[in-house]
Amino acid sequence: MHGRRRGGLLSRGCTATAVTDLELDRVRDTIYALSSGQVPAGVAVIRLSGPAVRFALETLCGAVPEPRAAVLKSIRFQNGELIDRGLVLFFPAPASFTGEDCAELQLHGGRAVVDACCQALGALPGLRQAEGGEFTRRAFDNGKMDLTAVEGLADLIQAETAAQRRMALDQAGGALAAVYAGWAQRLTHARAMIEAELDFSDEEDVPNSLSEAVLRDMRDLSEEIGLHLSGMHWGEIVREGYRVALVGRPNSGKSTLLNRLADREIAIVSDEAGTTRDIVEVRLDLGGYLVILQDTAGLRDTTSAVEKEGIRRALQAVESADLVLYLVAPGMTHEGAEVHHPNLLRVRTMSDRTDGASPAEADISVSALSGAGVDQLVTIISNNIKEIGSSASPLSANRQRHRDLLNVCREELSLAATAIGAAIELRSEHLRLAGAALGRMTGRVDVEDLLGVIFSEFCVGK
Structure with a gap:
């Protein structure tokens, strides 16, 4: 065969990225870190990865356990002093999280125990404390994970709701x-x-x-x-939250409804108009989905520079919201508080009032004090979220x-x-x-x- 090259892809070479000796040395290092969260705790897990893992286990534990078998071992300083007795696991390369030799030391979760074990590991040649995300970076570099899987793992660690957990697990x-x-x-x-x-x-x-x-x-x-x-919008909603803006005139019940939905005192409630100047935000788990409720400044004509800024931010919240709850109390008018949004729900608040005030036109009536209509409102919000998800692929991109x-x-x-x-x-x-x-x-x-x-x-x- 005598095929010729005419400048196509096959004739192009690949340019290698220059790597400094220092960077190569850091890659060859064996790293260790506490991977189980803050101490004190019932159990602390110290993870190791790199070429000197076997040496570290032989030095501190006396021997390398059989692969993937939890073995009770005494962990000691090099001078023989006992640090703790705990479970030791060894994962030989390439069948490990990072693709390198890995190990886990499962110790009692006391601060002194963890500090002593890390001190003993740090005294060994070729071992150093891992940097943030370095175990996952090595897994990526060794072909164990791609970037989307890395992002999914980060999302799984940060997941607050069942929907976030499911999406992160898939990714x-x-x-x-x-x-x-x-x-x-x-x-x-x-x-x-x-x-x-x-x-x-x-x-x-x-x-x-x-x-x-x-x-x-x-x-x-x-x-x-x-x-x-x-x-992709569905992926963004699951990962970043479904944004619901509570808007309306002053004293329309926005802060009271926010507190009721959050089931705790988040926003200041007062009969004095204009007490909410900035966005008050709360994150809720509604039906397994992250919902971000935003209490906003009351919409009205005002000469106060601070209140004007609050109103500007309220209108910004409307623009970025997935759903706008426009609150109207009995006897109120809409003058000076016009809001336009493709997904707007008019909510009559204070439905339990019996003072003869004329009821406002609304899609739903609620009472934040008695709880009447609140469950129905939550159902409407949940159904709005599910409707978006019903037409979306379960595998959705979720980042810019x-x-x-x-x-x-x-x-x-x-x-x-x-x-x-x-x-x-x-x-x-x-x-x-x-x-x-x-x-x-x-x-x-x-x-x-x-x-x-x-x-x-x-x-x-x-």
């Missing part, structure tokens, strides 16, 4: 990465086909006019990414980074598909840029994958 488990890997595989295949037509067009094993069929598939891929992006990179990928796919009559090299470049954007989603961009596809499918090496 940390690689479900989102699997979607992107499928798209990346299609992109790699498309680029390989076009590169084959470009670089080996005179070979009889390479089909003719591959590029048009390939670009049709890329148009389909662009539509799939668009559908994925359309469900995802949105930006997927939009770049779609744009490059569109340019490749619509470049009618353009040179095949230009179309190939657009696909390369689309693949690079998708690769940055997971942190894996491997140009060498193209070689495997070309040589296996077209037999050009026979």
Whole structure:
């Protein structure tokens, strides 16, 4: 076979990133850290990872346990002084969290015990305290996790609700990465086909006019990414919270309702108008979803500079809200308090009043004092959230980074598909840029994958 190179992807080299000797030394270090949270506690877990894990276990524990077997050991300083007796586990590479030799020391969770064990570990050559996120960074560097899984793990640690936990578990488990890997595989295949037509067009094993069929598939891929992006709002709601703004005129009952929904005293309640000047925010778990309630300044005409600023912030909260609860007390008018939002619910407050005040027009009536109608209001909020989620994919991108990179990928796919009559090299470049954007989603961009596809499918090496 005598295929020629004509400046396509196959002729491009990969530029290695320079790594300093100091950085290499830090990678070779064995790291350790308390991974079980603050002490004192019932149990403290100290995690180790790196090439000197076996040495550390032999030195402090006398021997390396069988892999993945919890063994009761005495942990000692190098001079023989006993630190504690606890469970020791060893996870040999590559079948460990980081892909390196790892170990866990499960000790009594006293501060003195943990300090002594860390002191003993730090005295060993080649061991040092881990930096923030360094265990996960090593797992990524060693191919145990991609960036989306790393982000999912971070979300799982921070999860406040059942919905956040479920979404984070899926992402940390690689479900989102699997979607992107499928798209990346299609992109790699498309680029390989076009590169084959470009670089080996005179070979009889390479089909003719591959590029048009390939670009049709890329148009389909662009539509799939668009559908994925359309469900991103749901991912953002689950991860960051469903924002509900309580707005209305002064003394319409906003702070009282906020306190009732939060089931505790969050906001100051007073008959004096204008007591709320800034946004008062509370995070609630409603039906397994994070809901962020915002009590805002009363809307009215005022000459107070401070109150005007509060009203400006209230209107900003309306703009960013997913749902606006417009509160109106009996006998109130809407003059000077007009609010426009695509998802606005008029709530009549103080429904238990019997002083003869005319009832306000509303979609629902509640009494924050007696609790009447509050459960119904909570149900309405929960149903609003579920309605958004009913049409969204359970696997949704949930970060601005995802949105930006997927939009770049779609744009490059569109340019490749619509470049009618353009040179095949230009179309190939657009696909390369689309693949690079998708690769940055997971942190894996491997140009060498193209070689495997070309040589296996077209037999050009026979």
